[in-house]
Amino acid sequence: MIKLTAFRWVPPFAQGLARDLRVRWALEEAGLPYEEWLIGPEDQASAGYRALQPFGQVPAIETGGLKLFESGAIVLHIAEGCDALSPGDAEGQARMKAWMFAALNSVEPAVQNLAAIDLFYAGEGWASERRPAAAEAVHKRLDAVEQWLGGRDYLEGRFTAGDLLMTTVLRILRHTDLVSGRPILKAYQERCEARPAFRKALADHLKPFQAAAA
Numbered sequence: 001m002i003k004l005t006a007f008r009w010v011p012p013f014a015q016g017l018a019r020d021l022r023v024r025w026a027l028e029e030a031g032l033p034y035e036e037w038l039i040g041p042e043d044q045a046s047a048g049y050r051a052l053q054p055f056g057q058v059p060a061i062e063t064g065g066l067k068l069f070e071s072g073a074i075v076l077h078i079a080e081g082c083d084a085l086s087p088g089d090a091e092g093q094a095r096m097k098a099w100m101f102a103a104l105n106s107v108e109p110a111v112q113n114l115a116a117i118d119l120f121y122a123g124e125g126w127a128s129e130r131r132p133a134a135a136e137a138v139h140k141r142l143d144a145v146e147q148w149l150g151g152r153d154y155l156e157g158r159f160t161a162g163d164l165l166m167t168t169v170l171r172i173l174r175h176t177d178l179v180s181g182r183p184i185l186k187a188y189q190e191r192c193e194a195r196p197a198f199r200k201a202l203a204d205h206l207k208p209f210q211a212a213a214a
């Protein structure tokens with residue numbers, strides 16, 4: 001059975017965003033059962049956990065003898081050989097990987113930078129000075145994704161692991177109107193998030209936080 005690490009608890013701003021959600025979603029799309037290993041700060045610092053995830057972060061998985069970290073690498077590993085996440089032809093698979101990298105390397109850094117300013121440093125003087133340029137950087141990336149999507153339902157005509165990662169990156173902007181104010185991107189995000197696999201993954205991701213609050 002695949003073992004997936006996730007946090008036992010995160011603050012409300014991170015609930016529904018923490019990156020184990022990406023892996024849960026991919027596992028649901030692939031129909032692969034898994035068990036969760038809920039961790040806390042003491043685990044993050046432990047040598048045992050660092051052997052699984054060198055940076056002490058989540059997510060990581062352990063399956064058979066394989067230990068894997070980095071949400072993108074894990075999602076790719078699951079997508080390979082999974083019809084729901086990956087096209088059957090080599091060209092389609094290469095395009096899927098390009099969008100996976102684009103989501104994590106071209107879009108997420110700008111999005112994460114803005115989120116950090118808003119969520120961690122909102123009260124700081126430097127943050128209000130830096131924010132307009134950070135927001136502009138996000139706009140540039142969102143413009144490009146929106147333009148690419150145009151009338152397409154998905155980045156490559158059908159749902160792939162590229163859409164899965166792009167959707168989870170767009171979710172990071174939920175505290176702003178940067179996605180919700182763009183009809184094409186909003187519809188795209190809602191289309192991807194309407195998938196039963198996402199709904200199930202999100203519900204399971206949130207369960208430990210709800211249990212901790214009860």
Ligand SMILES: N[C@@H](CCC(=O)N[C@@H](CS)C(=O)NCC(=O)O)C(=O)O
Nearest residue numbers: 017018019056057058059070071072
């Ligand atoms: N590039 C990594 C980033 C992982 C990451 O940032 N995880 C966050 C949760 S979403 C985390 O573990 N934060 C705690 C920490 O960095 O100590 C990935 O995609 O897996």
